[in-house]
Amino acid sequence: xxxxxxxxxxxxxxxxxxxxxxxxxxxxxxxxxxxxxxxxxxxxxxxxxxxxxxxxxxxxxxxxxxxxxxxxxxxxxxxxx
Numbered sequence: 001x002x003x004x005x006x007x008x009x010x011x012x013x014x015x016x017x018x019x020x021x022x023x024x025x026x027x028x029x030x031x032x033x034x035x036x037x038x039x040x041x042x043x044x045x046x047x048x049x050x051x052x053x054x055x056x057x058x059x060x061x062x063x064x065x066x067x068x069x070x071x072x073x074x075x076x077x078x079x080x081x
Contacts, residue, residue: 028062033062033066035051036048036052036059036066036068037066037068040069041068041070041074042071042073043074045059045063
């Protein structure tokens with residue numbers, strides 16, 4: 001008796017970008033962009049990523065493309081200035 005084939009193999013699911021627990025993918029909503037602008041300069045990137053349900057790298061890349069920077073006051077607070 002032949003085995004039933006699953007409709008989508010693990011490999012096909014991986015190729016299509018289906019990932020479990022990695023946050024959401026895709027377009028940034030206006031609300032997400034506004035929240036990023038508001039929070040980025042004075043808050044840890046990891047906290048912002050968690051709030052936006054996106055990866056830290058994604059938040060860093062978006063902030064960089066938008067020209068956002070951490071404030072001097074924040075950098076001094078964490079000992080990097």
